[in-house]
Amino acid sequence: MASRIIPVDTFDLVVFGGTGDLAQRKILPALFKRFCAGQMPRGSRLIGAARTTMDAAAYRDFVRGALSEFGGEAALDRSAVDAFCEKLTYVAIDARGDQGWDTLSGMMVPDRVCAFYYSVGPGLFSDLSQRLHRHGLVHANTRIVVEKPFGHDLDSARALNRELSQHFEESQIYRIDHYLGKETVQNLMVVRFGNMLFEPLWNAQYIDHVQITVAETVGVRGRGEYYENAGAMRDMMQNHLMQLLCLTAMEPPAMFEPDAVRDEKLKVIRALDVVQPHHIVRGQYTAADGHSSYREDVDNPRSKTESFIALKCHLNNWRWAGTPFYLRTGKRLKERDSEITVVFKDTPHSIFGPEAGRHRNELTIQLQPDEGITLGVTIKEPGPGGMRLIDVPLDMSFAEALGPDADSPDAYERLIMDVIRGNQTLFMRNDEVEAAWAWTDPIIRGWEARGDAPKPYDSFSAGPDDAAMLMRRDGREWRGMKH
Template sequence: MVSRVIPVDTFDLVIFGGTGDLARRKILPGLYVRFLAGQIPEGARIVGAARSEFDDDGYRSFVSESIAEFVAKSKQDKTAISEFLKCIHYVPIDALGKGGWPDLAKLMRLDTIRAFYLSVGPRLFGPLAERLHAHGIANDKSRIVVEKPFGRDLKSACALNAVLAESFEEHQIYRIDHYLGKETVQNLMAVRFGNILFEPLWNSQYVDHIQITVAETVGVGGRGGYYDKSGAMRDMVQNHMMQLLCLIAMEPPSTFEPDAVRDEKLKVIRALDPVESHEIVRGQYLEGENGASYQIEAENPDSHAESFIALRTHISNWRWNGTPIYLRTGKRLRARVSEIAVVFKDPPHSIFGPQEGRRGNVLVIRLQPDEGMNLRVTIKEPGPGGMRLIEVPLDMSFAEALGNDGDDIPDAYERLIMDVIRGNQTLFMRGDEVEAAWAWTDPIIAAWEDRHDKPKPYDPGSSGPEDSLMLLHRDGRRWREIR
């Protein structure tokens, strides 16, 4: 299958935090794979910038080791790697001081796209942005990429937006959420707005409810200190899951242009109802065969942070009024799976008799581990003996659709970084989106903190606290099984 790609102009990409874990695992391997695919133009330069005292050759060895560890063996071409490493440069930099900035300024070229990836903590966003302008490194055509967490509440998010706005215009700021770079997420928009089949049914008249699940089998591990200050609500719901909810629920934009899409996402966030205390369940995993308890890993025996959260909300607009939306995410659950399930209503009348019951259709959009979609439909069970109904999936795995093992599906970071170079902000959060998401999230967190609620314990390898099952059972519904 031959894919069509939009060519990009040559560029200088500076990765601040270029020796960090994210750069090593995702950013640098992703850039190499895009080079292998012919998407890195001749003359492009990738510059690592960090405190480590590397020279160019030392950093190239670092990048080579990153590729060897995190790129599929089938894509590790010695000649291609050698050519890619010619693009690599390094500048030791003091993010809070003066060291290295004149050297970085000399390295930048005129009349070339300049992109700056801030793969660092939020506390460095402001100082880096200020120094990029103070040393004449950034100009009005430059682009800056910032990683989550983008604030920990509305106040801090507004402050970060204000700091970045002092040095960059909104159209230059790319707030990256890797979930939006997944092939399935973008295909959700194609399925909705490129086919007449689903969009007429995409409303409360036909949709019974929506479930969004992001389950992980791992614990917090070495991130215990960070996680204990954020919890699942801040770490997952406010950003990743909020964005998935926006894409599944938004109105059709007038065009597939960045601000048109983001305008519709913003309307969804602003239409979200507050979440009451009985509509939310928080949990912490206990000790199990495969690891310590959350409190031990977080090194806080009195922790009230949640490693699991499930909640029900509604969107108060004409399209979705009356349709509940259930979100859940957690650590140390039964399986690693991320999916969106649109559960359609049952047929209004069964002509096959009450013994067959009523079966609704479910469209499942899988984000991981196997990206794809399937639609559950009802058919007659083959064979004699009368009309017996069974459910079967109409399945589309992207790996199968591509006719290979799925290696041609770009990683989310690969796609999003190249979108930055192209100047396409469609899959990036706008400042007012971030602030609106925090405006919805903050009261929920404040309410359980005021009540001094403790998370419910749950066993590792389960589906979470038992109370989360009741969240749907009370409505006569049930969660899809995590598997």
């Protein structure tokens, strides 16, 4: 089932850091797939920009190599790769100097939609913005794409927002979180607001609790320096899981329009209660089965940085009063698993008696590794011998439901095209970023002031035992990756 291709205007996309890891693994393959889907109009150009000195031909060879490794089956079509590469050019540029800026400026077409992708460290955001402005590259159709981290704390996030706002309007700034580009994340809004079945029940009266899990099997080797200064709280909880929480808990926006959606997400963040210390579990993976420990990966034998965190959160608003949200994320865990599970309350009275056991409906939105939605319902177990109840899933795997030819774009494909269209619905706004940090900072300062150390947990386990106890104290269990 092929999706309808929404046309876009002719555009230029400049990728600062065009020879970097993110460009090779995500940005360039995403653009190639959109090109193959017919969504790159004639005359559109992709411009790689980095400090490395090379000509356009060498850059095209570089991109061919990236697509060969990360472009999937589509990259086996050499004629498609060659046609895509014809749209590519390159400029050697110094983000903190003058080299290459006049060349880049001379390449631009006045008033054409032009997106500048900051695929570089946040330390260069200010320098790039200043030089774009100085060389006349900022106009009404200019957009910039900014990768996380959006600051290290509230003060740095505010400083970054101030710096960007000196050169761009908020409507020109696209803070990208690839989790929001996932098909299932967007389907969460459709399930809630497009089906009468769910929205009347989507509140504290009917929902017992919500679980959000983002688990990874990889460690932090190769990102040790960054991760040691960030930890799971800053790297994942403050942005990815916060966004999933917002989409799960927000009120219905008046319309599916950028600011209407982001206004409701902001209200969720501002309604988050202070997290009590006994509702926080931090962990750090140890060595196992020939795999290094976190401390070895970051080369710090005394590290107190968490590679795992679990929180119990509450929202102080009418819809969710009394319904807890349990969030957890970590590295080097037993499964790669990202999901949101909405657990409904027990029926008010069971007519089948205590021997029937306890049964609850659960709605699970699976984000990875396989996207899909599952609704757990209770039925009678087939056969004679009384009324025995069992739980069975009503399962909708997107790959199965939509067929093998379903066009399900990668998150970066969707989000980059949204930038070109000028649609900010799935991108974070400045006040949203700052509100998230305003909630996160006191949690971090609290454990630093208490001198709390993360609990060790075995690599490829479900995390610290304390995370299981966080749920069991409330008579609940983690779904999916269990202890």
